[in-house]
Amino acid sequence: MLDKNELIMEGLAYTVMGIAIVFMILVIIMLVIKAMALFSSDNSDKGKKEEAVKAQEAPAEKKDNNAIIAIITAAIAAILGKSATGFRIRSYRKIQDGEWNKAGRREVLDNRI
Amino acid sequence: MSGFANFFASTGIANMFAAEGVVWWKTVLMLVIACVLLYLAIVKKFEPLLLLPIAFGMLLANLPLGNVMHPELFLGNSIDYGKVLKEGGLLDILYLGVKLGIYPPLIFLGIGCMTDFAPLISNPKSILLGAAAQIGVFITFLGAILLGAYGIGGFGGEGATALDIFKEAASIGIIGGADGPTAIYVTKTLAPHLLSAIAVAAYSYMALVPIIQPPIMKALTTKEERMIVMETLRPVTQKEKIIFPIVVTLVVVLLIPDAAPLVGMLMLGNLMKESGVVERISKAAQNELMNIITIFLGLTVGATATADTFLTPKTILIICLGLLAFSVSTAGGVIFGKIMCKLTGGKVNPLIGSAGVSAVPMAARVSQTVGQKENPSNFLLMHAMGPNVAGVIGSAVAAGVFLALFK
Numbered sequence: 059m060l061d062k063n064e065l066i067m068e069g070l071a072y073t074v075m076g077i078a079i080v081f082m083i084l085v086i087i088m089l090v091i092k093a094m095a096l097f098s099s100d101n102s103d104k105g106k107k108e109e110a111v112k113a114q115e116a117p118a119e120k121k122d123n124n125a126i127i128a129i130i131t132a133a134i135a136a137i138l139g140k141s142a143t144g145f146r147i148r149s150y151r152k153i154q155d156g157e158w159n160k161a162g163r164r165e166v167l168d169n170r171i
Numbered sequence: 172m173s174g175f176a177n178f179f180a181s182t183g184i185a186n187m188f189a190a191e192g193v194v195w196w197k198t199v200l201m202l203v204i205a206c207v208l209l210y211l212a213i214v215k216k217f218e219p220l221l222l223l224p225i226a227f228g229m230l231l232a233n234l235p236l237g238n239v240m241h242p243e244l245f246l247g248n249s250i251d252y253g254k255v256l257k258e259g260g261l262l263d264i265l266y267l268g269v270k271l272g273i274y275p276p277l278i279f280l281g282i283g284c285m286t287d288f289a290p291l292i293s294n295p296k297s298i299l300l301g302a303a304a305q306i307g308v309f310i311t312f313l314g315a316i317l318l319g320a321y322g323i324g325g326f327g328g329e330g331a332t333a334l335d336i337f338k339e340a341a342s343i344g345i346i347g348g349a350d351g352p353t354a355i356y357v358t359k360t361l362a363p364h365l366l367s368a369i370a371v372a373a374y375s376y377m378a379l380v381p382i383i384q385p386p387i388m389k390a391l392t393t394k395e396e397r398m399i400v401m402e403t404l405r406p407v408t409q410k411e412k413i414i415f416p417i418v419v420t421l422v423v424v425l426l427i428p429d430a431a432p433l434v435g436m437l438m439l440g441n442l443m444k445e446s447g448v449v450e451r452i453s454k455a456a457q458n459e460l461m462n463i464i465t466i467f468l469g470l471t472v473g474a475t476a477t478a479d480t481f482l483t484p485k486t487i488l489i490i491c492l493g494l495l496a497f498s499v500s501t502a503g504g505v506i507f508g509k510i511m512c513k514l515t516g517g518k519v520n521p522l523i524g525s526a527g528v529s530a531v532p533m534a535a536r537v538s539q540t541v542g543q544k545e546n547p548s549n550f551l552l553m554h555a556m557g558p559n560v561a562g563v564i565g566s567a568v569a570a571g572v573f574l575a576l577f578k
Contacts, residue, residue, distance in 0.1 A: 062320045065333050069316035072337065073309045076572050083426055083568050084302040084561065090418050091295040098410045160548050167539070167552060 217378035228473025275352035281461030283440020301561025303507030304527025307500025312344030347496025348566025367476030430571025
């Protein structure tokens with residue numbers, strides 16, 4: 059017959075040890091990832107930040123709008139089920155985070171996952 | 172007339188009642204259980220990709236005289252593989268892939284090809300949630316030992332040694348990792364006689380993640396915490412994505428060599444995906460190879476469920492302990508998420524903690540859904556993917572720990 063207390067104590071020791079080892083290894087991986095981020099970004103990071111600043115400064119209107127207009131045209135044509143020759147986009151503007159925006163994102167998410 | 176009598180004597184029906192050692196109602200009950208599992212897979216869509224082959228394997232193996240599977244060939248410590256090849260049926264030969272630990276790592280190879288570790292690389296802290304959600308594994312391990320110590324459920328069997336009990340307890344605990352291949356890999360090594368019960372429990376609960384997790388997540392968090400919007404993740408460079416699988420393999424395998432088959436294959440698959448130079452084999456691994464292995468794995472794991480090994484009080488206990496494992500793992504992740512929330516001054520939404528149980532991407536999706544109920548404009552999915560993929564690594568490490576301790 060096994061000794062109950064001994065068994066439970068041994069099991070408890072393994073439990074604590076197991077949790078500790080899992081945490082230890084994942085913490086090491088975390089540190090490695092952090093170190094990796096430092097290494098892989100130290101030469102490219104500065105350039106990127108500058109680029110990002112530039113991108114913010116540059117007014118959005120300067121960009122070529124043709125691609126965006128083409129996408130909107132295609133989307134409207136798809137929804138209407140008609141060819142894209144029957145209408146013309148005269149102007150468009152971005153709405154900040156409206157309800158339709160959210161609903162659209164949610165639908166895409168729900169379909170994908 | 173004697174021809175007819177001979178034919179009747181050769182049917183499974185005659186043998187169901189005449190077979191030695193197996194009580195007929197147990198065979199019938201096993202067939203009923205197999206059909207119930209088929210129902211759950213087909214109608215209720217419980218992880219059908221695995222549950223359907225598992226249930227059908229169970230059905231096939233329990234029909235008398237089918238001779239597709241001989242679990243007795245695999246009993247004992249020294250298996251006569253020559254005998255398996257000579258006398259084995261179809262499923263015995265396929266079962267070699269489970270017994271020798273070939274299928275689960277190959278599944279991991281495919282999973283690696285499909286997993287994007289970018290959310291984890293961009294938010295390294297989230298890996299801790301993947302560790303916290305393994306607590307259920309170890310708590311359940313301890314729970315099974317307690318039951319064993321008091322002789323409940325016959326853990327370890329007659330005259331069991333402490334090691335026998337630990338082996339069974341570890342196999343049951345690993346259900347909490349919410350990772351089918353890992354659970355199968357551990358169980359086939361430590362407690363092969365529990366394989367079918369543990370596989371059925373693991374895959375059933377994985378399918379039930381959207382039902383099991385939300386009440387626990389809601390009970391442990393406040394409305395304000397659930398509404399927290401997290402900062403956008405930084406973009407990850409391809410260089411980081413390529414280095415990641417290599418360094419994780421180095422770290423994990425150097426520390427826990429027993430996790431090498433699982434973690435090694437997972438990271439190989441991921442390297443194949445992220446390197447971008449071997450698209451052909453990456454596609455083969457995540458589609459054809461993984462599908463083929465899934466069929467073999469499910470079918471043979473189900474076929475190990477014979478009346479003798481499955482219709483025991485232990486199976487019921489395994490099902491209960493599996494639920495405990497899942498719940499405690501979920502709670503562990505959420506509680507650790509709360510701690511991180513406090514430490515970061517409210518930048519972490521504790522709901523992403525529950526995604527630390529593997530079950531990719533189901534658990535992350537649950538975090539997203541529960542979060543969106545409180546704050547419809549909140550998108551937690553990508554944040555939850557970090558702990559979610561960390562959970563895969565975490566449960567493979569937990570498996571490695573168990574194997575190293577009790578093999």
